Amino acid sequence: MxxxxxxxxxxxxxxxxxxxxxxxxxxxxxxxxxxxxxxxGPNTSMGVPKNTLPKWDDIQLLTAQLAKKPLFDGETVDTQLVIGPRAKSPLVLDIPMFVSDMSYGALSKNAKIALAKGANYAGTGICSGEGGILPEELAANNRYLFEMGTARNGIKPGKEAEFFEKYNGKVKAFHFKGGQAAKTGTGGHLPGAKVTKEIAEVRHITEGQTAISPPTYEDFTSPGEFKDFADLIREGLGGVPIGFKISANHIERDIQFALDATADYIILDGRGGSTGSAPNIFRDHISVPTIPALARARNYLDAQGMKKGASDSVTLIITGGLRVPADFIKAMALGADGIALSNSVLQAIGCVGARICNSGNCPAGIATQDQNLVNKLNIADRADDLDSFFYASTHLMQIMARACGHNSLSQFSMDDLTTWHKEISELTGIAYAGITNDFTPVELPDSAGKLALHNLISQSKIKISAVKQLESFEQLCKGVTLASGSAQAYLTQKQYVDAGYPLEIVLNTLGVRALMRLVPPLMSGSEHRPHLEPYYVGKFQISQIEWQRVTGSTPSEFKLDDNPVNKVTRQECVDFAAKLNSDLVGTGWEVSLPSVEEWIHACRAGTTTQYYSGSLPLDKQGKELSGMSPAQAHSNDMLRVGTIAPPNAYGLYDLYSYIYDFTMTNDFSGQDIYLRGGYYGGFFGSEQHSGSDPNGPAANFKSFRLALRYVGK
Structure with a gap:
C-alpha cells in the first residue's frame, strides 16, 4: 500500500x-x-465543509472557437455593475464583486477599515453588516451599502430623521436583512464582553450589555409595511436602491415578498455561506446550497419579467461559498448580476482559516476585539492586498470573457456552461455534457435548413429533449404533399420523433411551465384544413397558479394551484396567450389556443372512434365508463390536472373529463362550436361536439390548453 x-x-x-x-x-x-x-446548542464558525455541497468545479465553461468567435487579446471587456438600475440614484460599481455584510463587532475595527479602503481602491463597495455604521469605515469607501437588521442597529425606531441628516449622500444603497444562510429564523446575539464602548455607540446600545437581534422585525410584517418604510428611506437618502438580503430557504416566496415590497436588488445567501458564529443545528442543517439556489432565483425572476441586466429589472446578487474568479464567472453565467464576497476577502487581508472566529481569539486580528490582536493587522498593507485581489480576479474574468466571445462580464449566460454531472444539470438546468434522452437543452447552429432553436435555449425560454440533428420543418415535409381530393398519408408521431423532432417541449416563460407534446400534421380530406407542419399541444390544461402568475387574478371556482383554471372567457384565454408571445418575440415560436381542427386531431391521436380510447371513455384506472358524468365517475377526486384518465396516444391528458377546452377558431363546418371535451356536471363529451358563444360570459367548466408552433424568424 x-x-x-x-x-x-x-x-x-x-x-x-x-x-x-x-x-x-x-x-x-x-x-x-x-x-x-x-x-x-453548540456554536461554530465559518461555513459548512465544501465536500458537503454541490461544487462550482463540477461546472465547466464553454469557450468560443469557430461557430462562435473569441475576442482578440487586448479588446475591451466592460466590468461595470449597476445595482438597482430602476432606482432614482442607482449604485454604480466598477466591478461586479463587492464586500459582503460583516458587522463591526464580528470583525475588528482595523479589519473593517482595511476592507473598506481596499474595496474603494478597486472601485467597488462594502456592506455595513447588521451592526450599524463604523464612521471610519464609511469615510474610507464612497460606495457604501447599509444593512438594517432586525435589531435596527444604527437606525432605531423614531430616529430615522437623524439617520437621514447624518448619512444622506454617504449611504449609497440600503437593504433589509431577512436572514443569512448559516442562521436564519433564530436571530442572534453579540456577547456583552464584546460590546465595547465604540461598538455600543455604533449600534446605539449599552456598553457591556449583550446585543440581541430578534428573529424577525417587530415593526414590519407585510410587504406593504416594508414598502412604506422603503419609500421613507428612498425619500430620506435621495432615491438610493432598496434591497433585501435573504437566505436560500423559501426562495421563490421570499423573492416575491421582496418584489411586492418594491425591492431594487436582492442579495441571496446560499448554503455554504460563512458566519462568525452560528448554532451547529442551524449552520449544518438549513438553507439551499448556493448553486441550485441561484438557478432557482434567476428562473423565478425571469418568470416575473425581471430579466438579467434589464434597465427595469431587479439586481440579483449571489453570496455564499464563492472563492475564486472561476466561481464568480460561473455564478454570473448561471444568472447572478454580481457577487458579494466574505471569506475570500478576509483571506485577502490575512485570514489564516483558524476557524475560531466565535472565540474572539483570531490570530490575524480580524474576528476579534482584543486590541493586542487587532494591532497585528496593518490597515494600509491589507487594503493594498484586497485591491490586488480584486484587480487580479477581474483581470482573469476578462480573459475568460474574451475566450467566450464576450465584451462585457454581464454577457456570461447559461450558453457558456455545461456539466458532466447529471445531478448538477438537474439542480440548475445547465446543459448536460453527455448524450441523454432527458429534457436537456440542445444548441443547434442558427443556419439555413435547421430549426432555429439556438435563441430559445440561450434565453432559457424553451428546453427541448432531442439527441439527433433536427431537420427543418420545410425539409422534413418536402416529400409530404397533398393529394388533390383524396386522403394523404402523413408521417406518424413516432416517425417524426425518429427523424429528430423533440417529443416534448417545455414552454417556460412568465411563470408558465407548460409541457407541450408533438402532434403530427393533420390529414387532408373533406373534414379538415390540412397542415404541413407538426405542432405542439399542451399536455395539460393551464393551471390556476400559472394563470395567477401571468394575470395576477384568481377567477376559478377551484382554487388549488394544480386545479385547471376555469371561469374564464375565450377572449381572456386569447389575451393570456398574447402575453406569453410578448416574451417569445425573436425566438421563432408562437403560442395560441389550438384551432378546432388541431384540437380534434390531437385528441383523436390517430383513432377514428368517438373517444380516443374507443367507444367509451376510461377512468383513471383505465376501465371503461358508460353513461356516467365526470362527477359520478370521480366523485371522491379533487379536480386536478392530469388525474382523471390515462393520456391518449400523443400523451395528452384531460381531453374529455371535468372541464371543456376553448379552441381558437369555429368548427370546420362553420358552426359556432368553440368548446371541446366534457364537463363536470354533464356526460363525457366526445372530441367532436360541444358548442358555446365564444364571446359569452365566463362560466364554470371552461378552460384551455395552449398550442405551440414554430413560425420562423
Missing amino acids: DTELKRQIKNSIEDKRADIIELIELGRDLATDEPEHINH
Missing part, C-alpha cells in the same frame, strides 16, 4: 472518529443539561 493511500485512509478514519466523538458529546449534553442551559 503506497504512502498516499495510507494517508487518505488515516485521515478518513480520523474524520469519522471526530464526528463520532462530537455526536457522543452532544448526546450526553442533551441527556444531562437543562433546556435553558442548552440554549441553541
